[in-house]
Amino acid sequence: MDPKKARRAVVVTTPAEARAACDEARKRGLRVGLVPTMGALHEGHLALTRLARQKADFVVCSIFVNPTQFGPNEDFDRYPRDLEGDVTKLTEVDLVFAPSVQAMYPPGDETRVRVGALAEHLCGPHRPGHFEGVATVVTKLFGVVGPCTAVFGKKDYQQLAVLRRVVTDLFLPVDVVGHPILREPDGLAMSSRNAYLSPEERAKALSLSHGLAAAARAFEAGERRAGTLRELAYAPVAAVATSIDYVTVADADALVPFADGASVGARATLAIACRVGKTRLIDNVVLGEDLASSIIPAF
Amino acid sequence: MDPKKARRAVVVTTPAEARAACDEARKRGLRVGLVPTMGALHEGHLALTRLARQKADFVVCSIFVNPTQFGPNEDFDRYPRDLEGDVTKLTEVDLVFAPSVQAMYPPGDETRVRVGALAEHLCGPHRPGHFEGVATVVTKLFGVVGPCTAVFGKKDYQQLAVLRRVVTDLFLPVDVVGHPILREPDGLAMSSRNAYLSPEERAKALSLSHGLAAAARAFEAGERRAGTLRELAYAPVAAVATSIDYVTVADADALVPFADGASVGARATLAIACRVGKTRLIDNVVLGEDLASSIIPAF
Numbered sequence: 001m002d003p004k005k006a007r008r009a010v011v012v013t014t015p016a017e018a019r020a021a022c023d024e025a026r027k028r029g030l031r032v033g034l035v036p037t038m039g040a041l042h043e044g045h046l047a048l049t050r051l052a053r054q055k056a057d058f059v060v061c062s063i064f065v066n067p068t069q070f071g072p073n074e075d076f077d078r079y080p081r082d083l084e085g086d087v088t089k090l091t092e093v094d095l096v097f098a099p100s101v102q103a104m105y106p107p108g109d110e111t112r113v114r115v116g117a118l119a120e121h122l123c124g125p126h127r128p129g130h131f132e133g134v135a136t137v138v139t140k141l142f143g144v145v146g147p148c149t150a151v152f153g154k155k156d157y158q159q160l161a162v163l164r165r166v167v168t169d170l171f172l173p174v175d176v177v178g179h180p181i182l183r184e185p186d187g188l189a190m191s192s193r194n195a196y197l198s199p200e201e202r203a204k205a206l207s208l209s210h211g212l213a214a215a216a217r218a219f220e221a222g223e224r225r226a227g228t229l230r231e232l233a234y235a236p237v238a239a240v241a242t243s244i245d246y247v248t249v250a251d252a253d254a255l256v257p258f259a260d261g262a263s264v265g266a267r268a269t270l271a272i273a274c275r276v277g278k279t280r281l282i283d284n285v286v287l288g289e290d291l292a293s294s295i296i297p298a299f
Numbered sequence: 300m301d302p303k304k305a306r307r308a309v310v311v312t313t314p315a316e317a318r319a320a321c322d323e324a325r326k327r328g329l330r331v332g333l334v335p336t337m338g339a340l341h342e343g344h345l346a347l348t349r350l351a352r353q354k355a356d357f358v359v360c361s362i363f364v365n366p367t368q369f370g371p372n373e374d375f376d377r378y379p380r381d382l383e384g385d386v387t388k389l390t391e392v393d394l395v396f397a398p399s400v401q402a403m404y405p406p407g408d409e410t411r412v413r414v415g416a417l418a419e420h421l422c423g424p425h426r427p428g429h430f431e432g433v434a435t436v437v438t439k440l441f442g443v444v445g446p447c448t449a450v451f452g453k454k455d456y457q458q459l460a461v462l463r464r465v466v467t468d469l470f471l472p473v474d475v476v477g478h479p480i481l482r483e484p485d486g487l488a489m490s491s492r493n494a495y496l497s498p499e500e501r502a503k504a505l506s507l508s509h510g511l512a513a514a515a516r517a518f519e520a521g522e523r524r525a526g527t528l529r530e531l532a533y534a535p536v537a538a539v540a541t542s543i544d545y546v547t548v549a550d551a552d553a554l555v556p557f558a559d560g561a562s563v564g565a566r567a568t569l570a571i572a573c574r575v576g577k578t579r580l581i582d583n584v585v586l587g588e589d590l591a592s593s594i595i596p597a598f
Contacts, residue, residue: 015470110416111434111468116409135410143470169410171314171442 009061009093011083015104015144018060018097022145025058025094032058032148034174036141039063039098040080040192041089044182048151049092051179055149061090062097062141064104068112069133080195097144104140113139115165121255122158122271123282126245131162138163139170147173155181155189157271157284161255181283183209189283196279204240205276208283211236211247215270219287227260229270229287237274245273245280252286308360308392310382314403314443317359317396321444324357324393331357331447333473335440338362338397339379339491340388343481347450348391350478354448360389361396361440363403367411368432379494396443403439412438414464420554421457421570422581425544430461437462438469446472454480454488456570456583460554480582482508488582495578503539504575507582510535510546514569518586526559528569528586536573544572544579551585 012018022032033056035048045061052059063086070076087096112132118124119131142150152160160178167174182190187209188202197205211233218232226249234247250257252269264287271284311317321331332355334347344360351358362385369375386395411431417423418430441449451459459477466473481489486508487501496504510532517531525548533546549556551568563586570583 019470019472108464109468110414111412111465112415113410113412113469116411118409140468140470143472146472165407166410169408169439170412171318171439173318173442173445 007091007094009087009090009096011087011096011098013097013099013103015099015140018062018095018099018144019146021095022058022060022148026146030057032056032060032145034141034145034148034150035059035061035093036138036150036152037061037063038065038079038192039086040082040195041086042182042190042192042194044153044155044190046089046092047182048153048179049090051177052149052151053092055151055175055177058095059093060095060097060145060148061093062099062145064097064099064137064141066104066133066137067101068105068136069130071127071129074127075193075196080192097141104137112136113166113170115162115169118158118162118165118255121250121257122246122248123273124158126273131159134159135162135166139166139172142167142172142174149175149177151177151179153181154178154286155191155282155284157269157286158255161253187213189281191281193279193281196277198277201277201279205279205281207236207240208272208274208281212270212272212283212285216285216287219264224263224265225260226258226262226264226268229264229268230260233270233272237272241274241276242278243275245275247272247274249287252289306390306393308386308389308395310386310395310397312396312398312402314398314439317361317394317398317443318445320394321357321359321447325445329356331355331359331444333440333444333447333449334358334360334392335437335449335451336360336362337364337378337491338385339381339494340385341481341489341491341493343452343454343489345388345391346481347452347478348389350476351448351450352391354450354474354476357394358392359394359396359444359447360392361398361444363396363398363436363440365403365432365436366400367404367435368429370426370428373426374492374495379491396440403436411435412465412469414461414468417457417461417464417554420549420556421545421547422572423457425572430458433458434461434465438465438471441466441471441473448474448476450476450478452480453477453585454490454581454583456568456585457554460552486512488580490580492578492580495576497576500576500578504578504580506535506539507571507573507580510571511569511582511584515584515586518563523562523564524559525557525561525563525567528563528567529559532569532571536571540573540575541577542574544574546571546573548586551588 033052113135114132215229215232248257267288273282332351412434413431514528514531566587572581
């Protein structure tokens, strides 16, 4: 084995240890990269760490299943956890920060970070408090790690928009980078929650990326009517989903939905959230952007 | 004039300039100190800058009348502003950061920082949104300035508690230091809002510190009944105030009020907010702590 590749991440569990390691790295002149995750790592996460490695010299991966971003009826308790397995996968990472809930939310903790309008659309109404939980825990992670380049996947498109907003508004010394969605060969967006799917559900779940691809192809062929683009994604999802939270064409930055009768401009986000069986899945495509970068495989 | 004393602060107005100056100072090995103010500087503010000078090598004073901490019927518009006069007073300061509202809250800004229980007592119910505005703008300032020692006056006792909470909860690299209340020779707590007082109101306003001193003396003599301590402060204030928001004995850290029948233990905060004429004044004493440090003059 190439010894350069045999990087073995150091695992720390307290904010103080993580901060000390990052400060020490910066003192040595290294640029710090951060990949915040909830663990249960798949190839999508590993792609984020590889991008962080390109942008930084000292890469931190946080693994923390954050309770404040789960609703009372969501899957916090059964969310997959496998710290040991995760650490062995992180060959591009120098430091794994895997704190306890108590370490991130000690007794007395009561500060929360929220965004306004950006959290009102898409997943916002369906997951009350979710983006406040996300914004809060990531602001905490930025506080611990300090100045860094932070890499997030675009599957959580709204999350990425919220975090860019937080960084801009609070003047945080963080460079936020989005990574294209990683997909299975058949098009399914990679997600830790895919592990919940039965074989039948796994097959049905393909309808999300199929619908997005159909809309993206129509967009590329010149279709601009929001309702038509939406329907192209909606129809296959409606055929398989247990329930649909939304299939929405929205402004790519402000996330404000287009009315069905509106014409989308040169760029828009088409996003889906639905349940297949009991598993909530999300996926999206940026029309006028992602198809060109071949994120959605032809099929 | 001693040239060492002729420090002339550099004034910058954009977050980028302020960050660059602070990063540059840290690169030179200097410790950065921060004194956030709303300007209209008085001797109390200058004492904060002197304490910052003791704790740091590069002292930043921010001057920003923050709109998000004022309610719709409060004095944002008429709050005293005198940037030029302020700058000449700041002989202990290296950098004055005096941003516009637009610079701190550019178009699209929507992130807010809030604390929960700490904002529910004392001024919280009387100034809805005030502490969210304070927590937000100071988190922004911490983002701009970076790792620092930040000095705040104890007159805004609840504000100090809120900001300590924010720094702890968000793991910000900031050392928060509280400075004892500065008072006029007759006991009135220094405040930019004292400028609003007519001579008659100025005389009446003494009742706040008189009431606090009476309670503090009783505490020192062994009185521990919350209701009795409260009444000692309440009576003189009630005699002069146009209206009273609260006269409260509260836990010195969590700020939860004691019931009148309770016994207060070794340490508690006695806090007042009321109007004298149209001017809202606040004052407080930490029983079991401040009297010993002679903050309230004998009278």
